[in-house]
Amino acid sequence: MSRSLRRGALAASALVISIASLAACGAGNDAQTLGVRPDNAAVSVDDVKIQNAIVITQPDPGAQGPAVVSATIFNNGRTPQTLDAITLPGTNAKVQLKAGEGNGPITVPANGSVIIGGKDNASATIENGHEAAKNGDAQEVVFKLSKTGEVKLDAFVVPASGYFKDFGPTEIPKPPAASPTGSPTTTPTGEAGHGSTPSGEASHAAGH
Template sequence: MSRSLRRGALAATAIVFSIAALSACGAGNDAQTLEVRPDNAAVTVDDVKIQNALVITQPEVGVKGPAVVSATVFNNGSQPQTIDSITLPGTLGTVKLKAAEGAGPITVPALGSVVIGGDGNASAVVENGLAEARNGNAQKVVFKLSKTGDVTLNAFVVPATSYFKDFGPSVVPAPPAATPTASASASAEGEHGTEPTGEASHSAGH
């Protein structure tokens, strides 16, 4: 695991450049050619390496909606593997996986890689959100692969803004509509309140 978990948001900012470069590469390309070593959360277990791992939340704090897990998964083995599940221990988040094309599982080809997150790539959507996660913190993420088994690392939690916007949730709920201010309400009540008083005075004069 990278030592960058202690370096905060500056390290997280650099992650997206690696993701963007890798997302342009086909899954069948040689994993050693694609491999970069950014200063961010990464882990290697047997033939599998996971890097650029992020948990990306809604762009606005307090807005309820899905989050996503974004990462690049390398397979340096001679056999393809599928990503059977991604879990977030310590949270109620449930992750739904979807391959880039078709209804099958997310497959990491032999001597290849797969990018999770971003337009045209596989996706891992935390459909019920991630209320427990706090931006800037690290969240434990467990990738379960068909041959390697569990691969665990800590991923930065970041909002879907700036560099991370294109890798964040595709569903972004609209912020709640603004409510009238107390002063505006009071003013409106005052306007309605003066009319009956005037009528009462006029009647009294007759």
């Protein structure tokens, strides 16, 4: 195996491990106790650290439908912060935020963390994701927090397959329903209402 291929394989393994670790990191964990050092996007600004940031598209290449932003946000400050917006500069994407519970804002507790993406967690849905992000690209993502302000990073864009499946879009487009084989496409001969007399009708009338 060449050096470049070996280095790529190691990076991919580290990325998979870091994403799998999201499920084990619940809100309220102390960021200092989490020893994960992922190869995917991570950045720190003041008291905020964003880790494991990725954009996850539909599992089928080219499929139309929403994408999502998945990340873990840590707050090492003494006061909670809210995630007010996520934007993708250079695109027309609109990102809809939703808290894991209730209809309130996504709150990052003091000395704690919040996971975006995955079952029962907060979510950030890119409504026109198939237009905004392409697999294999690095997309700039901006997280706007109530106290820290804008936190920017470049996130990998990957499909919702393999280890990313559980963190991907919950809305998967269904293929269009096919017409049943052999569906009639013509009007039966002699159908009432089209001026035709059903076979045998004249002889039946003659009998009366």
